[in-house]
Amino acid sequence: MTPKTIRTIPQERTPMPEQAPVERVRNFSEVALGYALGDARRESERCLMCNDPKCIAGCPVAVDIPGFIRKICAGDLRGAYDVLTGENLLPAVCGRVCPQEEQCEQVCTVGDSLAPVAVGRLERWLGDLAIEQGWANVPYREPNGYRAGIVGSGPAGIACAADLAKAGCEVIVYEAFQAPGGVLRYGIPEFRLPNSVIDAEINNLLKLGVKIECNTLVGRLFTIEQMLNELGFHAVFIGTGAGYPKFMGIPGESLNGVLSANELLTRCNLMQAGKFPQFDTPLHLGRRVAVIGAGNTAMDAMRVSLRLGAEKVYCVYRRSRAECPARAEELLHAEEEGVEFHWLTAPVEVLDDGRGNVRGLRNLRMELGEPDDSGRRRPVPVAGSEYEFAADMVVYAIGTNANPIIGQTSKLRLNKWGYIATDENLATSLAGVYAGGDIVTGAATVIQAMGAGRRAARSIKAYLGLVETDVVYRATPEMAERSFGVEPWAKNFARIRLAA
Numbered sequence: 001m002t003p004k005t006i007r008t009i010p011q012e013r014t015p016m017p018e019q020a021p022v023e024r025v026r027n028f029s030e031v032a033l034g035y036a037l038g039d040a041r042r043e044s045e046r047c048l049m050c051n052d053p054k055c056i057a058g059c060p061v062a063v064d065i066p067g068f069i070r071k072i073c074a075g076d077l078r079g080a081y082d083v084l085t086g087e088n089l090l091p092a093v094c095g096r097v098c099p100q101e102e103q104c105e106q107v108c109t110v111g112d113s114l115a116p117v118a119v120g121r122l123e124r125w126l127g128d129l130a131i132e133q134g135w136a137n138v139p140y141r142e143p144n145g146y147r148a149g150i151v152g153s154g155p156a157g158i159a160c161a162a163d164l165a166k167a168g169c170e171v172i173v174y175e176a177f178q179a180p181g182g183v184l185r186y187g188i189p190e191f192r193l194p195n196s197v198i199d200a201e202i203n204n205l206l207k208l209g210v211k212i213e214c215n216t217l218v219g220r221l222f223t224i225e226q227m228l229n230e231l232g233f234h235a236v237f238i239g240t241g242a243g244y245p246k247f248m249g250i251p252g253e254s255l256n257g258v259l260s261a262n263e264l265l266t267r268c269n270l271m272q273a274g275k276f277p278q279f280d281t282p283l284h285l286g287r288r289v290a291v292i293g294a295g296n297t298a299m300d301a302m303r304v305s306l307r308l309g310a311e312k313v314y315c316v317y318r319r320s321r322a323e324c325p326a327r328a329e330e331l332l333h334a335e336e337e338g339v340e341f342h343w344l345t346a347p348v349e350v351l352d353d354g355r356g357n358v359r360g361l362r363n364l365r366m367e368l369g370e371p372d373d374s375g376r377r378r379p380v381p382v383a384g385s386e387y388e389f390a391a392d393m394v395v396y397a398i399g400t401n402a403n404p405i406i407g408q409t410s411k412l413r414l415n416k417w418g419y420i421a422t423d424e425n426l427a428t429s430l431a432g433v434y435a436g437g438d439i440v441t442g443a444a445t446v447i448q449a450m451g452a453g454r455r456a457a458r459s460i461k462a463y464l465g466l467v468e469t470d471v472v473y474r475a476t477p478e479m480a481e482r483s484f485g486v487e488p489w490a491k492n493f494a495r496i497r498l499a500a
Contacts, residue, residue, distance in 0.1 A: 004049065009048065009110070009114075010042055013115035016032050016034075016035070017034070018032055021333075021337050024337070028189065028191050028274075030194060031191050031333060039125075043118050043121065044069045046114075046118075047117050049069075053066045054109065055107060055119065056104075058106060059104045059447070060445075060450070060451035061159075062087055063123075067083045068081075072122065072126070077126070084127075087454075088123075089159060090127075090201045091127030091130070092123075092197045092200070093446065094447050094450070095121065095122075095123035095124025095126075095127050097188060097192060098445055098446055100119050100120035101120075101327070103445075104120075105118070128197075136204045137204075141167075141209065144168035144169060144464075144466060146168075146466075147171075147234055148171050149227045149236045151174050151224070151237065151238045151239065152174070152175065152238065152241060153202075153214075154184060154239055154437065155450045156237075156239030156452050157182065158173075158453065159449075160239065160453035160454065161205060161453075163454055164237075164457050164461070166208060172212075173212045173213070174213050175214045176215070177270060178214050180212045180214060181198045183243070185270055186265065186266040187262070187297065187300070189304050192330075219406050219410070224412065224433060228433070235460045235464060236434070237434050237456050238433065238434070240406055241403060242401060244402060244403055245260030245261070246401060251349045252351060257358035257394060258396070259394075261291070261298060261300070261301040261396060262400065264301050265300060269304075286391065289310045290347075290391040291313065291397055292317075292394065294324045294325060294341075295325045295326050295399075296327060298317075298326065298397035299326045299331065303333070303337060306338065314339070314361075315339055315341045316346075316363065317345065318346040345364070345366065346381070347361050348363060349362040350362075358394055360391050362386060364386050365381075365386075366381055400443055402419045402442075403439060404418060410430070412429055412430055412433065412435075420435040420439050420440050422435055426452065426455055427459060434463075437449035440452065
C-alpha cells in the first residue's frame with residue numbers, strides 16, 4: 001500500500017447529515033442522522049495511519065483508533081468493531097456524546113493542516129452498525145469465586161462491571177433509578193442520545209453475565225459496609241456520579257418556577273414529563289424559560305424546553321461566547337434552534353410576581369478582566385448596568401456537587417468538597433472499596449468516567465489477586481537475571497493445593 005500523505009487524502013472532513021432546525025425543534029428524534037457506509041469509508045481514508053499515533057494517548061481509554069480505522073478501510077467491519085470494543089464497551093454512546101474535539105481529535109496529525117479525522121463520527125457509525133447487525137464480543141469466562149458490587153450504572157460503573165465480569169467475577173450493579181444508564185439516561189436528551197442506543201449497549205453488558213438491580217438506593221437500603229460484611233461482596237466500586245445541583249444563593253431562588261437542570265432533564269428524559277398526563281410526572285414548563293449557565297447540560301435544558309413548547313428560551317452566562325464551555329456543535333445547534341443568548345450577563349435576583357411565582361430575572365452586565373485560577377478571564381461587573389427581562393421559569397445549570405448519600409451513610413473519607421477521597425489506584429479509605437468518575441473528580445466526560453471505571457477494575461483485580469494476561473506474559477528476562485530459573489517478579493509466589 002502506498003503511504004498516505006496530507007496531500008493524497010480527502011481534504012474536506014465528511015459532513016454529518018442533520019435534521020433541519022425548523023423541523024427538529026418540534027421533535028425529540030436525533031438531530032445528527034449518522035454516516036452512511038460511503039461517508040464512513042471516505043472519512044476513514046483521511047486517517048494517515050501514523051507510526052506514532054497521538055490519538056490513542058488522547059483517548060481516556062486508549063482505543064486503538066488507527067487500528068479500527070485501518071480495518072474499515074480494508075472492508076473488515078466486524079474486525080473494526082472488535083478492535084474498537086477491545087477498549088470501549090459503548091462505542092455508539094461515546095461516538096455521540098464524548099467531546100472528541102478536546103481529546104483524540106485535538107491531537108490528530110491531520111488536524112495540523114486540515115480538519116482532523118472525525119473519529120467520533122466513525123465510532124458512532126461502527127457502534128450503530130454493530131447494533132443493527134447484532135454484534136457482541138462475549139469471551140469465555142472462568143468463574144473465579146469472587147463477587148463484586150457496583151454502585152451506579154453510569155459510564156464508570158458499566159466499564160468497571162464489564163472488566164470484572166470478563167475476569168470471571170460475579171458482578172451485581174445497583175442502580176437507584178428505575179432503568180440503568182445513569183447520567184446517560186437521565187441527563188442526556190433523546191435527540192442527542194436515544195434510549196434505544198443505551199439499551200442496546202447495556203444489553204452487551206448483560207451478555208457478560210452482569211446482573212443489574214434497579215430501584216436500589218445504596219446508602220438507604222443497605223450501606224457500603226453492609227455490602228462487604230453482610231451481602232458477601234469481596235470488593236465494591238462506587239460510581240454514583242455527582243448529581244447534586246448547585247445554586248447561586250441569590251434572592252428569589254425559593255420561588256415556584258426555579259429548578260435545576262438536573263431536575264428538568266430527569267423529569268423529561270427518564271420520567272416522560274413531556275408526555276403528561278399520559279405519564280404521571282408533572283413539569284409545569286414556563287412559557288419564557290431562562291437557563292443560567294452555558295455548558296452542555298445548559299444546552300440540553302434549553303433545547304428540551306423548546307421542544308416541550310416554551311415560547312422563548314434564554315441563556316444567561318457571565319462570560320462571552322468564546323469562553324462558553326459547551327461543545328461547539330451543541331452551541332451551534334442551540335443558536336440554530338432559536339435560543340436567545342445573553343452573554344456577559346450575571347443574574348442578581350429572581351423576581352417575584354407577588355404570589356410566590358417567578359416573573360423575571362434581574363441581571364448585571366459583565367466585562368472580562370484578568371484570568372482567574374481556571375485560566376479564563378474573570379468576569380467583572382459593569383457599574384450601573386442592571387436590567388431585567390420577563391421569565392416564568394428559571395433553570396440552574398451551573399454545575400453539580402457530589403451525591404451526598406454515600407458519604408453520609410458510610411465511613412468513607414471525603415475530601416474538602418465532599419467527593420470520595422481515593423489514592424492513585426482509586427482505592428478509598430475502606431479496604432476493598434474503590435471509587436471513580438464524577439464522585440471522585442467532579443463533573444467530567446463519559447469517556448473519562450469509563451477510563452476511571454476500567455482503572456478501578458484493574459486495581460480491584462490486583463486487590464483480589466487476579467493476575468492479568470499482560471502481567472503473566474511479559475518479556476522474558478535474560479538468564480543472568482533469573483535465580484534458579486525463577487524470574488525476579490515471581491520470587492514471592494508459591495504453588496499451593498487446597499484440601500478438598
